[in-house]
Amino acid sequence: MPESISTPLTPSGELSPEAFQTYLNASLRALQDEIEKFDEVVPGEQAAASFEELRQRWGGRKTGVVTQISHLVKQAPTEHKRAFGISFNEFKDIVSHLLDGLQTRIQDASTFRRVLDGLDISLPGIARTPGIAHPLLTTMERIVEVFHHLGYSTELGPQVESDFYNFEALNFPENHPARDTQDTLQIAGQEAKPSRDRLLLRTHTSPVQIRTMVAQDPPLRIVIPGKVHRNEAADATHSPTFHQVEGLCVGPDITFSDLKGTLDHAMRALFGSGVKTRFFPSFFPFTEPSADVQISCIFCGGSGCRKCKHSGWIELLGCGMVDPAVFQAVAGERRRLGLDDAPYDPARVSGFAFGMGVERIAMILHGVSDIGTFYSGDMRFLEQFA
Numbered sequence: 001m002p003e004s005i006s007t008p009l010t011p012s013g014e015l016s017p018e019a020f021q022t023y024l025n026a027s028l029r030a031l032q033d034e035i036e037k038f039d040e041v042v043p044g045e046q047a048a049a050s051f052e053e054l055r056q057r058w059g060g061r062k063t064g065v066v067t068q069i070s071h072l073v074k075q076a077p078t079e080h081k082r083a084f085g086i087s088f089n090e091f092k093d094i095v096s097h098l099l100d101g102l103q104t105r106i107q108d109a110s111t112f113r114r115v116l117d118g119l120d121i122s123l124p125g126i127a128r129t130p131g132i133a134h135p136l137l138t139t140m141e142r143i144v145e146v147f148h149h150l151g152y153s154t155e156l157g158p159q160v161e162s163d164f165y166n167f168e169a170l171n172f173p174e175n176h177p178a179r180d181t182q183d184t185l186q187i188a189g190q191e192a193k194p195s196r197d198r199l200l201l202r203t204h205t206s207p208v209q210i211r212t213m214v215a216q217d218p219p220l221r222i223v224i225p226g227k228v229h230r231n232e233a234a235d236a237t238h239s240p241t242f243h244q245v246e247g248l249c250v251g252p253d254i255t256f257s258d259l260k261g262t263l264d265h266a267m268r269a270l271f272g273s274g275v276k277t278r279f280f281p282s283f284f285p286f287t288e289p290s291a292d293v294q295i296s297c298i299f300c301g302g303s304g305c306r307k308c309k310h311s312g313w314i315e316l317l318g319c320g321m322v323d324p325a326v327f328q329a330v331a332g333e334r335r336r337l338g339l340d341d342a343p344y345d346p347a348r349v350s351g352f353a354f355g356m357g358v359e360r361i362a363m364i365l366h367g368v369s370d371i372g373t374f375y376s377g378d379m380r381f382l383e384q385f386a
């Protein structure tokens with residue numbers, strides 16, 4: 001029994017409920033005082049032992065304070081038994097709550113102490129770096145932005161595309177050998193469909209030209225960034241999945257010199273104002289005439305080096321004037337859908353188109369020699385773009 005606590009008896013020597021309650025309150029205050037003393041105790045074995053002593057003294061089964069007080073309840077006059085019982089139960093709950101609280105505090109403090117003891121603040125911390133845009137994405141955005149400044153807007157299309165949009169409307173007839181240059185990944189189980197509706201993974205972003213012309217009247221100036229897929233083995237310069245940016249400009253009097261001026265400007269915006277462009281005759285089914293565009297080597301300035309295979313020029317993209325057969329296909333699809341086909345009458349409209357590989361441009365801009373580096377997820381590579 002705490003020494004500081006007087007007996008529960010009234011001055012006249014009887015055991016009243018009020019005197020009992022006063023006695024319980026005083027006991028609780030005494031316990032709280034003892035608990036407060038632990039504030040100054042250093043956590044560790046000593047503190048645990050002191051706590052154990054306190055717990056025994058108060059909660060011990062045979063001689064603990066709580067047990068001793070329970071004897072008083074038994075001695076209470078019959079008419080007060082119930083009041084004594086209620087006060088005592090409340091008292092018992094508070095004591096066990098206070099002791100549990102102290103125990104948790106001591107355990108937490110000693111865990112903290114152990115952690116602190118084992119902590120070497122000279123070790124480097126675990127740095128969590130914020131994410132950054134992938135270099136292919138920033139390159140694609142850079143290209144797109146050059147054209148945004150020329151008044152182009154962005155259009156997107158699906159990666160799972162139909163034969164009609166990916167090939168037929170772009171003037172690749174069925175069984176035409178030009179399809180061989182784009183090893184196509186076909187979606188399985190399409191044999192029952194008419195060939196124009198068969199699905200495949202788009203091999204280029206050009207189908208979005210068709211989708212946009214079917215949906216919108218000229219004049220049009222659009223850029224189409226996106227992912228494309230081909231059934232190709234990966235090597236240092238090829239990947240079965242890669243990215244392209246396509247462009248299309250359609251209006252009443254668009255000429256080849258508009259195409260040349262636009263791409264000449266775009267190449268200088270991307271690679272620096274000293275860069276020259278030159279156009280070589282080429283072939284694409286959807287453009288006539290078609291051209292490959294080369295830029296003067298940005299590594300040697302045109303004098304010839306290993307990067308440009310000593311030619312002084314780097315081949316960068318394909319382009320050309322939209323083939324009238326493409327406008328015819330667009331007009332036909334519009335008719336089929338009940339739309340006005342007149343705006344794409346090949347006699348009234350002309351345009352140019354171009355397409356470039358994002359990986360190739362990113363490799364040139366950043367001096368990357370293996371395309372696989374972009375997909376490896378190697379942080380040592382990616383961190384350089386942070």
Ligand code: DAH
Pocket residue numbers: 203204205206246247284287317318319320352353354355356
């Ligand atoms: N679609 C072509 C390819 O993937 C690239 C291309 C060339 C797109 C010429 C064009 C273009 O729009 O006019 O090889």
